[in-house]
Amino acid sequence: MNFWERLYLPAIFQGxxxxxxxxxxxxxxxxxxxxxxxxxxxxxxxxxxxRDEQGRExxxxxxxxxxxxxxxxxxxxxxxxxxxxxxxxREEKYAAVYEINMLRCIFCGLCEEACPKEAIYLDGPxxxxxxxxxxxxxxxxxxxxxxxxxxxD
Amino acid sequence: MELAFIIEKFALILVIFVISLTVAAYxxxxxxxxxxxxxxxxxxxxxxxxxxxxxLADGLKMFFKEEIIPTESSKALFILGPSLALxxxxxxxxxxxxxxxxxxxxxxxxxxxxxxxxxxxYIFGVVSLGVYGIMIGGWASNNKFSLMGAVRAxxxxxxxxxxxxxxxxxxxxxxxxxxxxxxxEQQHGINWNIFYQPLGFLIFLICSFAxxxxxxxxxxxxxxxxxxxxxTEYSGFKMGAYMFAEYLNMFLASAVMSTLYFGAYNxxxxxxxxxxxGAVIGPLIGMAVLMxxxxxxxxxxxxxxxxxxxxxxxxxxxxxxxxxIPLAIANIVITGIVITIIDKL
Numbered sequence: 001m002n003f004w005e006r007l008y009l010p011a012i013f014q015g016x017x018x019x020x021x022x023x024x025x026x027x028x029x030x031x032x033x034x035x036x037x038x039x040x041x042x043x044x045x046x047x048x049x050x051r052d053e054q055g056r057e058x059x060x061x062x063x064x065x066x067x068x069x070x071x072x073x074x075x076x077x078x079x080x081x082x083x084x085x086x087x088x089x090r091e092e093k094y095a096a097v098y099e100i101n102m103l104r105c106i107f108c109g110l111c112e113e114a115c116p117k118e119a120i121y122l123d124g125p126x127x128x129x130x131x132x133x134x135x136x137x138x139x140x141x142x143x144x145x146x147x148x149x150x151x152x153d
Numbered sequence: 154m155e156l157a158f159i160i161e162k163f164a165l166i167l168v169i170f171v172i173s174l175t176v177a178a179y180x181x182x183x184x185x186x187x188x189x190x191x192x193x194x195x196x197x198x199x200x201x202x203x204x205x206x207x208x209l210a211d212g213l214k215m216f217f218k219e220e221i222i223p224t225e226s227s228k229a230l231f232i233l234g235p236s237l238a239l240x241x242x243x244x245x246x247x248x249x250x251x252x253x254x255x256x257x258x259x260x261x262x263x264x265x266x267x268x269x270x271x272x273x274x275y276i277f278g279v280v281s282l283g284v285y286g287i288m289i290g291g292w293a294s295n296n297k298f299s300l301m302g303a304v305r306a307x308x309x310x311x312x313x314x315x316x317x318x319x320x321x322x323x324x325x326x327x328x329x330x331x332x333x334x335x336x337x338e339q340q341h342g343i344n345w346n347i348f349y350q351p352l353g354f355l356i357f358l359i360c361s362f363a364x365x366x367x368x369x370x371x372x373x374x375x376x377x378x379x380x381x382x383x384x385t386e387y388s389g390f391k392m393g394a395y396m397f398a399e400y401l402n403m404f405l406a407s408a409v410m411s412t413l414y415f416g417a418y419n420x421x422x423x424x425x426x427x428x429x430x431g432a433v434i435g436p437l438i439g440m441a442v443l444m445x446x447x448x449x450x451x452x453x454x455x456x457x458x459x460x461x462x463x464x465x466x467x468x469x470x471x472x473x474x475x476x477x478i479p480l481a482i483a484n485i486v487i488t489g490i491v492i493t494i495i496d497k498l
């Protein structure tokens with residue numbers, strides 16, 4: 001390096017010119033909670049337990065999703081469908097308790113591949129942050145789809 | 154020593170103290186905002202409108218964090234380190250002339266806390282003291298990383314104080330005084346020293362980056378090699394004191410550079426403005442102009458920080474000893490020759 005280069009100044013001024021130009025460029029920030037980035041079509045978010053055309057829960061508590069889960073995030077307790085509950089559950093067996101630990105889940109999507117009843121899909125929003133570990137264990141209250149209004153009318 | 158004198162000095166000290174604190178606090182916000190802008194981001198914007206209360210939130214966080222004093226450290230020195238760093242960074246602003254004299258109820262009130270006739274030397278003394286805070290803190294931590302940081306800080310300060318002093322000598326040959334007030338008054342209007350000492354200013358600028366431990370000379374707190382440098386073991390408010398001291402030093406360095414080279418409170422057309430606005434508003438406008446120059450320098454500090462990577466240690470020493478010192482000496486020689494020629498003409 002010659003004396004002028006060893007002073008570093010020309011290179012520094014060049015660099016400062018570049019950073020100064022960036023001050024007036026369009027900001028790349030997306031203001032997350034207010035604005036959401038567009039998700040790709042096969043994006044995997046929070047799980048939802050689906051209902052069929054008549055608004056009945058599809059899940060039959062076979063346990064294949066829990067078995068396929070590499071993170072062992074899914075637990076369930078099965079129960080027999082009683083008389084008069086035909087409008088609630090499609091199969092003769094259903095999940096009385098269905099819990100997913102969102103801190104364990106790695107959103108790989110193997111549960112939706114394993115499901116023979118097409119009952120679980122990872123098509124929800126981003127799982128929100130929380131303060132306590134126990135609040136990350138999502139039960140059926142958070143996972144099951146809203147009953148379809150059209151069917152009940 | 155009359156009562157009015159004491160009151161006015163105390164009021165001035167209080168005002169300057171508050172201004173320094175506010176500027177230092179908002180420098181932290183400005184730093185993060187400017188970093189954001191230079192990187193196509195927006196910076197902190199959640200606390201208050203546009204992130205205005207971010208310094209308050211940060212300060213509160215610092216206060217409420219747990220203070221950890223390592224068991225193997227020397228406790229007294231461990232506390233003395235950040236206190237000294239903060240203390241010395243406040244001292245320097247005492248000799249900065251913040252504006253022309255203002256007239257309140259027929260009294261000439263000086264906008265400078267004290268006009269000692271060796272003001273420039275006083276600032277140099279105080280700035281060199283600042284490194285003791287870092288050295289003591291780094292030594293007391295009883296941590297190898299801290300000690301390395303402290304050693305680097307010490308050798309860096311010593312190396313860069315030499316060209317800093319040499320660049321000032323050329324300026325002093327021009328001004329023939331060490332009093333900050335007189336240096337400021339000599340630069341009336343647009344007669345700023347930067348036009349007579351461009352090379353001297355450049356050396357002074359580079360050295361003040363090194364003296365304030367700012368990038369590209371922030372090796373004492375080099376995260377990539379030394380974890381946190383001299384403040385590795387510090388937490389809570391003591392850590393905050395070190396950070397605050399850094400921003401106060403930046404404020405002081407900007408004020409000194411504005412005063413010595415960029416005409417302090419002087420600006421073109423100031424006589425006309427003073428006549429129009431009177432003996433109180435006029436000097437206050439001058440003070441605002443000085444503040445504007447200081448903010449411009451603080452922006453420069455941050456702009457450089459978010460542009461240039463850190464120097465390697467041997468590069469730092471090469472730059473200091475082999476380039477800046479010869480340049481500063483050459484600057485003195487050239488200045489001396491030019492002054493002699495102009496005198497003979």
